[in-house]
Structure formats: structure tokens, C-alpha cells
């Protein structure tokens with residue numbers, strides 16, 4: 001195994017702002033659980049891997065079946081699109097309160113068709129936004145950077161979205177989506193936030209919380225002691241963090257796992273302020289290839305994360321293969337939490353820094369299934385042991 005970096009957070013427990021108010025989550029949960037096709041995703045025990053890593057138990061939330069979109073991102077972007085459309089209709093004086101079923105039935109299609117939503121994506125978020133745009137009858141243009149796989153581009157286009165290829169990395173695509181939105185009067189539905197742009201990504205993150213809430217409902221026996229959660233811009237990790245604090249007392253230790261070439265949250269924690277990682281951010285963990293942390297996510301994680309961990313691609317390949325051996329199909333970005341756990345589990349200093357013992361109970365989030373079969377099969381082949 002190649003090297004990894006672990007940074008234990010010196011600001012853990014420092015008081016800060018409430019990034020995701022409870023009322024916002026109650027609204028998100030009520031809305032999303034009422035969508036057609038809603039079902040909690042399974043929480044799966046991994047006794048073999050728990051044995052091998054020297055912990056009491058590991059459970060992984062398998063997001064592969066989420067709304068037929070293959071990832072937890074179906075919860076966030078789509079919910080934010082729905083909110084944005086209802087708010088826009090009420091601002092226009094069309095209807096004070098619009099139900100999602102009316103939106104879906106196209107009751108206001110003449111108005112919503114004049115609205116275009118846009119975002120940058122490395123695959124999963126754009127799929128969620130495009131899915132919602134089709135369901136709720138609005139226009140959609142999605143920006144992808146040059147290394148997003150063809151399979152993921154095709155999956156977005158299949159929902160009728162216009163897909164635009166942008167040179168550079170994910171952060172360049174974020175800027176291009178914002179620029180074009182300003183030029184054309186489109187609405188940005190971003191999964192990342194920056195100063196002055198927090199309302200929509202807050203809705204996105206409130207949607208993500210449902211994944212962690214379900215996991216807490218499904219958890220049986222003594223509560224989890226550790227959560228290893230992967231991060232791109234950090235929205236998912238922060239949402240999980242907030243919900244773990246809401247549901248478990250004491251909250252489990254939260255370890256944020258990133259690819260070593262795109263570890264912007266680890267760098268931010270090190271420097272004590274949001275920091276940018278530059279370059280092509282090249283990693284097989286495509287969903288995590290982000291160089292700039294989300295402001296909202298940082299505000300939660302800077303005081304609530306126990307540690308930040310950067311792992312090499314080889315760790316993700318190994319984790320994909322180990323899960324496949326157990327008959328569980330999780331994609332290369334979705335396994336990063338498990339890969340992080342496996343990476344530190346054999347390293348005595350890291351184990352003790354994280355208070356990881358034979359009694360630890362670990363919760364993981366397999367945030368995507370097979371979202372691109374070609375990429376998934378290549379990883380399985382490259383990892384054949």
C-alpha cells in the first residue's frame with residue numbers, strides 16, 4: 001500500500017455556526033420520502049472485513065439503488081431543483097404554494113419550461129439535477145470537465161439535459177457554469193457553496209442528511225463509534241456529520257477521507273482556513289476530484305471532524321475488489337470511506353490516534369453503486385489479486 005496522510009483535527013469541538021438547521025431537514029425529509037419510488041437503501045453488515053481490519057463491526061449504507069440513479073446524490077440536487085422551482089413560481093405570483101405532484105404533473109409547465117437549471121458535475125450530481133429537470137419540466141444545461149467518463153456524460157444526456165464539456169478540472173466547470181448562468185439568466189444548482197451562494201447548496205445538503213438519518217434508524221445495538229466518510233467538496237461529509245450529531249450522543253468520531261491528489265479539506269484543516277488544491281486532481285475516485293472545499297461544508301467539518309485522511313487510488317481499487325468479493329457492488333468514489341478504514345487499520349499509530357480498537361463499531365456510506373459499468377469493470381480487472 002502506498003502512503004497516506006492523516007491529520008488529527010486540533011479544532012474538534014470548537015463552537016461554531018449551525019450550518020444545517022433542523023427545520024430545513026424536516027422539510028427535506030417530508031418532501032423526499034413522499035416522492036414516488038422512495039425507499040430506504042439497505043445497511044449491510046461486513047463481518048469478514050471487520051475481522052480483517054480488527055474492529056467489532058462494520059456496516060455500510062449501500063446507495064446503489066437510490067431512486068434508480070445509482071448514488072446518494074439523487075437526494076440532494078433533485079430536492080434543490082424542486083425547491084428552486086416552487087420558490088420561483090411563488091415569486092412570479094403564479095401560485096403561492098406549489099405541490100411537487102403538481103410540478104411533476106406539469107400543471108405549471110408553461111412557466112417552468114422557461115426556467116433553466118445548471119450545474120457542474122463529475123457525474124452524480126448532474127445526473128440528479130437532470131433527472132429533476134425532466135421530472136419537473138424545466139430546462140437543464142450541465143457542465144462537465146474533460147475527464148468525466150463518457151458513460152456518466154451519456155447518463156446525464158439520457159434525461160434530456162444539454163451537456164457542455166469544459167477544459168480543466170471540476171472547479172473550472174463550477175466557474176463556467178456560474179459564468180454562463182449569469183450571462184443567460186439560468187439558476188445554478190450547485191452542490192458546492194461559496195461566499196454569497198449558500199441557499200441552494202444548503203438544500204442539497206439537507207437532502208443528503210436523509211441517507212444518514214436512515215442509517216441511524218437502521219442501526220441496531222450499541223451506537224457506532226466511528227464514521228469514515230468520503231469527501232469531494234465536503235457536502236456529503238458535513239451532512240452526515242450534522243445528522244450523526246443529531247442522532248447519536250456522543251456522536252461517533254468522524255474521519256473525512258479524500259483522494260491524496262485532491263485533499264482540499266485536509267489542506268484546509270492543516271492551514272486553518274479553506275484552502276485550494278490545484279492541478280488536474282487526477283484520481284480514479286472521480287466524484288471526489290475537487291480542489292476547493294464547499295464553504296458550508298468547511299464550516300461544519302472544521303469543528304466536527306475528528307480527523308482528515310488522504311488515501312492513494314490503490315486503496316480505492318483494493319476496497320472495490322474486497323466488496324465485490326463479498327457480492328457488494330460499490331463504485332470507486334463510494335468505497336473511499338472503507339478504503340480509508342482499511343488503510344489506517346493496519347497502522348498502529350493511526351489506530352491509536354483515532355481510538356480505533358477491536359471494540360470499535362464503524363459506519364460507512366457506500367455513496368454510489370455502479371454508476372459507470374465500464375469504469376467499474378476496469379477497476380475490478382486492475383485490482384485482480
Ligand SMILES: Cc1ncc(COP(=O)(O)O)c(C=O)c1O
Nearest residue numbers: 231232233234235236287367368
Ligand atoms: C459517489 C460520491 N460520493 C461522494 C461524493 C462527495 O460528495 P461531496 O462533493 O459533497 O463531498 C461524491 C460527489 O460527487 C460522489 O459522487
